[in-house]
Amino acid sequence: MIVNKDDSMIVKKWEKYKEYLENGLWHVHTNYTDGKNTVFEMCQKAQEKGFPAIIFAEHVRKTLNYNFDDFLSDIAKASDKLDIKVIPGCETSIMDSQGNLDISEEVAKKSEVVFASFHRPVQNYADYLLSVVNMLKNPIVDVWAHPNIIPKGLSSTGVMIPLEPGMTVEELQTIMTLAAKNKILIENNIRYKTPKDFIDIAKIQGVRVITAYDAHRVGDLDNLDEYKGSYIPKNQFSLPLV
Template sequence: MYAQEKKSAGKPVFRRFRELDHAHLNVELQVHTTWTDGQATVLEILSTVKERGLGAVAFTEHVRKDTPWFLEFKNEVVTFARGFEGLHVYVGCETKAMDDNGRLDVSQQVLDACDIVLGVVHRLPDGRGGYLDFKQLSFERTAEIEFQLSIGMIRNAPIDVLGHPGGMSLRRHGRFPEAYFREMMTAALERQIAIEINSSYLVDMPAFLHLCEEVNPFVSIGSDAHRLSELGHCRDQLLELGVGRL
């Protein structure tokens, strides 16, 4: 699955959902460190990932268009990764949608330095340079805006993964329309972009996996890990649910 050397600029190779086996699940492709809002260092994460038997890890820090430290962060990851033979290590970013057309809050310099780019919805732009207040929006309106931002990224943005799909609606309302999930998966499949199976956001993992079985999109496995205890959580949950048994 992960044929690239850790010092290459290659990207992870994603598989479609029905093709997953244990090796394809044995990864952690969304991790945050003390460079942003994570609680563990790069070295601590690499050591823990190795201890837990994971085969690949992607460091996907939050970035903005004016982020100044990304190349320094990448150098740290690559330097420490040399001490972990057999572990595939990727440097990436998590960047948010700025409009329905797929514009991202990230610089070209950061995009060029990434092995993997996660496009996400974190805020809901108001079209005037600011953001809407989640507290003032109904579930239906929140979901509709999140869907339009997500589809814009899927169709137009330079991303490899749609991260935590439906996440803002799930966090605030505990649900996201099945029809939106289905359309996002279908559009992502057409462009060969992975949909993230994210154990931190999904409130009904079995229902989401049922849709994955139906649409059979390319998928990425991520726990959205901010603590060492969360590393590999998505893998473990999927195995418990019987995913990957070909």
């Protein structure tokens, strides 16, 4: 992120790719972490499905169990061989109420898009709200990933068991105003089915919303209209929105 001298204009790295906000394949994983296919295979499938760009969100931590430079090298090779824009990004966990992220400075600099999300169980709602506010102020962050999900634990297969945030409309309006101010993109996450009214409030407050596929295998892209996660939350607000 770049801020000019009077702090009035924030420039995010994702803005270089704003032409793909509506038609890109956002939030893709590979077999470097919990995905099932290689970088090239995911890029090839994205091209077959007609996407002009693919934006990866590979899982990272401060201490990686894989070589991030190898991941970037695979992206460069796929970009050379295929007719699709391939954008390296990463997904990192929000660590605490101060909005700190589980990512090294080196990986953050090498990533064109940084997705931030909750993967650790959250029990205290006040701390959760503070975490969100401070995460949105963190200059490293580009995207708030699966924003309607607070994990309360993991299933036996390692899938997050979600706990809906239960924010008030006023709280969400305040949060989305901050997201808009800091140019944080918000996901309409296909896998975790972000509620429509959650997205509506984001848009009303001026937030740019991206469709995030959270794809972990090429099969996730074969039937996009039918690709759904196992959890479909209800709309969490009863207010009519315009």
